[in-house]
Amino acid sequence: MIYKKDANFPYPVLTNTSNSYESGGFTLSVDLKENTDNYRFDIEYEVESEFLQRLLARKQAQLFLIIQSKDNKFFKLQPDERAIEIAKSRLSINTRTSIQMSIQATTDISFRDNEDINDFYREFKDDIVVPKHALLGFSNTVIFEGSSTKPFDLFERKIDATLKSDIKVELGSETIVIHYKNEDLQFAGMPMSGTLNNPYIYMGLQKALHRFATNPDYGDDGHVYLDDVELPTDQLDAKLYRLMKAKMVYELDVDSLDEVIYKISDRVIEKYATAVKGLEASGD
């Protein structure tokens, strides 16, 4: 299983976010290639602790590559191994696939000679013995989500005559769905009908971003620092996340949703206003 949380370990663990090691971390980057039958993951990694490097060289510790999609796959890696191949019949990339490396102790490990840990632990490192089978470090997580050719459109429009309101904005599993009671409400047939729907786009973004901002998985009290959030599992949130990152939004806050919409929405309101003025100018 991919390990993401900075859990409370009773001993120092090398990760990119914990400070139990003095400096450095455990970084992984993965390049996905494929042919007709197989996926191949070309991997590069760096374990920035001489102590752990020594353990790996002496086989007192073992490197694992973990690939998690529908289930978990583990690969014991030799220190010089840089690629893993898996048949497409045994791995699905279309669902979110996460990859991580970890280091496991293969024997009880004394931390007496570990010069890489921080001052706090260093004072009693003679007493630290990490049991066999335990986790010594884990890398960042690399994520793949299928072929990049699939569209990442945010919105869907639907007609639903049974609606109890004229329109309804719904957050679907991958899109913001705007349901209209009838086609007329979409300004169908009018010039610039697409742009005339922009207020609904605005409403949809408000609803979706509000949910994002108040999701306790991402932040606290309706305030999210995007750099602290990993790519969300929820497909719609993942699209919003990417969009915000691409538009250089760093913070999301329930009180500043409108500013964020302004940054990410490519002037929807301005375009709408221009369209309305254009209609007015053209007569009637």
Place this chain on the structure above:
Amino acid sequence: MEIKLLSKGYKKNEQFYNDFLNDTIESNDDYFSDETVYIKAAPDFPIYMAKRSEEVRKQLFLEAFETVGNHYLGSNRELHFDEQFCHSLLVLKKRDFLLREYPEIKDSITNFNNIVLKNFDWENYIYKTVIGAEYITDLVEDEATRKHYYEVIVDNLDLFNYMIKYEVFRNKQFVFNILSIVDELGLSSVLKKKITDRDDLGDDVRVGRQVLLEFNKSYPVVMSPMLEKEELKEIFMEYLGYYVNVAELEILV
């Protein structure tokens, strides 16, 4: 064989159910996405084993494991592990088979949803079959041994379900190792036993599930899914000892 893929919205849809009964799904383009997939062959296999006697259920499972193992696992996993594909195959190509084998489908949409359109997760019999068949065919060459392991799964279904339900255990080698240990040491009936003298553990606790729970609690200080079988066996017996008197079991470790 060409299979059109259903587009979303078919689930819990009364009209879809009626159209299934009237055999008018395929002719209605509204039900389909633009995607079509091709598979070599799609032989029938049991897709629902609930409410059968233990003996019948076992036979149905064995038949399903063998058919899926021999005919379905060669496609891309995106396909044979996909809910939409699974449901499309059933309603388009298996209608007659389903109505014949599971006539209760005709009684109510609830039965239809529960048997044919069931969510593709660990509670779904096809999902169980696909994952079990994949794990066993990949790790066991010999036909007779495969059959034996399929039986071990069915005889320890509660344990198997528990393993494929939880992310930390849903791994080929771990599932296989645990099944092997249970089989070798003849622990099946011990693991199924209810724990009655521990009010602190909640209702309906069984020894096997508790042992797995101990593995879950100790991860990642004990990275159990990555362990070799012999290493795993030692820890398995240790955790088993929390709940039963291992010395009385008369098993060799």
